[in-house]
Amino acid sequence: MGMAPAALAAIIFFGILTLWVPAYYPIAVFQAATFALASVAAWRGRHSLPRFAWPAVPFACGVLWGVIQWISGHTAYGFQTRLAILKWAAFLCVFLLGTSWFREEGTRHRFLSAMLWFGFLLSILATVQSFSAKGRVFWLFETPYTDFVMGPMLSSNDYAAFIEALLPAALYEAMCRRRGTLLHSTMAAVMYASVIVSASRAGVALTTAEMVLVPLLVWIRREPIGASTGVRSLRIAILVVVLVAVVGAGPLWNRILEPDPMAGRREFAQSSWQMAISHPWMGVGLGTWSTVYPAYALVDLGMTVNEAHDDWLQWTAEGGFPFGVMMVSLFLWSLRPAFRSVWGLGVIAVFLHALVDYPFARPALGAWPILVLSMIAASEGGRKHVGRP
Numbered sequence: 226m227g228m229a230p231a232a233l234a235a236i237i238f239f240g241i242l243t244l245w246v247p248a249y250y251p252i253a254v255f256q257a258a259t260f261a262l263a264s265v266a267a268w269r270g271r272h273s274l275p276r277f278a279w280p281a282v283p284f285a286c287g288v289l290w291g292v293i294q295w296i297s298g299h300t301a302y303g304f305q306t307r308l309a310i311l312k313w314a315a316f317l318c319v320f321l322l323g324t325s326w327f328r329e330e331g332t333r334h335r336f337l338s339a340m341l342w343f344g345f346l347l348s349i350l351a352t353v354q355s356f357s358a359k360g361r362v363f364w365l366f367e368t369p370y371t372d373f374v375m376g377p378m379l380s381s382n383d384y385a386a387f388i389e390a391l392l393p394a395a396l397y398e399a400m401c402r403r404r405g406t407l408l409h410s411t412m413a414a415v416m417y418a419s420v421i422v423s424a425s426r427a428g429v430a431l432t433t434a435e436m437v438l439v440p441l442l443v444w445i446r447r448e449p450i451g452a453s454t455g456v457r458s459l460r461i462a463i464l465v466v467v468l469v470a471v472v473g474a475g476p477l478w479n480r481i482l483e484p485d486p487m488a489g490r491r492e493f494a495q496s497s498w499q500m501a502i503s504h505p506w507m508g509v510g511l512g513t514w515s516t517v518y519p520a521y522a523l524v525d526l527g528m529t530v531n532e533a534h535d536d537w538l539q540w541t542a543e544g545g546f547p548f549g550v551m552m553v554s555l556f557l558w559s560l561r562p563a564f565r566s567v568w569g570l571g572v573i574a575v576f577l578h579a580l581v582d583y584p585f586a587r588p589a590l591g592a593w594p595i596l597v598l599s600m601i602a603a604s605e606g607g608r609k610h611v612g613r614p
Contacts, residue, residue: 230326232262233319234339237596240589241347241387245362245377255589256315263318266325275325278602283555284320284595287313290548291511300510301517309512309543312588319592323599333600337394337568340596344391345412348419351376351384352472355422372476375423378590385428386584388416390571390594392432396439397568400457410457414464421469424476426486427581431574436465442567489526490534490581496521497538501546508545517542532586536579539586562601569601 236258243251291310293299300306327333350363352375358364360371368379375384392413399409417436420428440461444454480486500509500521509517515531522530533539541549556576563569575584575594585591 227326227332229262229266229322230332230336232258233322233326234336234343236262237319237589237592238343240592241343242377244383244587244589245366245368245374245379252588256311259315259318259592263322266322270325275321276328276603278320278324278605279558280320280555280595280598280602281317281324283551284313284317286548286551287511287544288317290544294507294510294544297507299507301513302510305512305516306510309510312591313511315588316591316595319595320599320602323596324603327600327603330604333603337597337600341391341395341398341409341412344388344416345395347376348388348416351378352415352419352422373424375419380582381423381425382428382578382582383584383587383590384423385420385425385432386575386578386582387590387593388420389428389431389435389574389578390597392416392435393439393570393574394568394597396435396461397443399461400440400443400454406457407460410461410464413461414468417465418468418472421474421477422472424480426477426480427578429477431578435570435574436461438570439567442564446567489524492523493518493530493534494538496523497533497535497542500542501538501549504542504545506545506547508541508543508548511543511548514539514543532583534582536583536585539583559598559601562605566601566604569597569604572598572601 236255239258240251240255243255288310291306291313295303295306295310327336354362354364355373355375358374360368360374362368362374362377362379368374370379373381375381378384378387395409395413395416399406399413402409413436417432420432440454440458496518497514500514500517503521514533515529518530518533533542537549537552540552544551556573559572559576563573572594578584584594
């Protein structure tokens with residue numbers, strides 16, 4: 226893979242494995258290491274610019290918009306905006322590193338394979354842990370929660386977003402490889418079953434859509450494979466049925482039967498919208514939603530509300546409508562290369578999940594789909610490359 230991409234993988238894996246830590250230092254380590262790696266890469270490549278891709282603009286806008294808010298005083302809490310600037314800077318660095326290094330197909334494929342193995346092993350650990358650890362991370366570290374702690378993630382939605390970004394790549398490999406398809410079929414089935422265990426309703430809906438859409442697109446495109454698409458799809462389906470029968474879907478079913486699945490989220494969304502229209506141009510300040518929220522709260526839940534549970538509305542409330550439009554442009558740009566690649570569809574799934582949760586709130590978790598986004602941007606190569614990652 227090369228030392229530099231391996232270092233990036235180590236940084237990202239560290240960030241994911243420490244998501245549960247209730248302190249800022251893992252985030253600081255993740256961001257500092259990312260900035261250091263980007264600085265070294267920029268120095269080594271100082272005589273050649275990375276290929277331009279539109280997503281760099283919204284990520285850079287996050288940095289510049291936060292700086293403008295901070296300097297001009299258009300923020301409710303300068304400290305939180307400065308932290309948000311660092312988060313967007315980390316996103317920008319991850320994307321630029323990816324588009325620079327993943328233009329070479331072999332490097333891209335090896336890095337994605339490393340991500341798949343990491344996700345596969347973590348999905349096994351998370352599933353076993355959910356049945357036996359009683360809310361402890363890695364069976365060792367106590368948490369305030371007893372339900373739906375999945376591996377190093379304390380939120381079932383965070384875990385589902387993590388898998389959503391990877392699952393299409395595992396499915397694509399299972400459908401299109403000439404050899405080793407059983408391994409990737411197993412990877413895909415295990416990861417999907419782990420989302421069932423997490424009981425994330427949005428996560429199950431989106432990963433189920435991926436399970437259907439990837440084989441369908443492969444069939445439509447008639448990818449060059451040895452066995453038929455139908456045979457491979459049937460094998461994956463059988464593995465999924467067996468694994469889901471083993472892990473069970475009781476907790477998921479109980480959550481589906483809840484009388485009002487949008488309770489709380491609906492009120493947060495209404496408050497966020499009022500926040501946005503009250504500060505339409507500059508927003509309340511990146512990273513300050515939780516600070517401003519009490520002034521717009523419609524309900525008192527008796528607890529601190531840290532995020533809007535809708536990244537799209539939160540981006541608009543914190544950055545104003547211009548920043549919200551910039552983020553929409555990022556999503557719209559991602560559609561074509563994600564569908565052209567097929568294996569990059571997980572980026573779209575995470576963006577859609579952000580309508581009902583906040584996968585981009587945490588730097589390491591947000592960087593996970595951004596890595597995949599950088600791969601599909603690099604693989605486009607001026608719209609010349611389609612197919613294998």
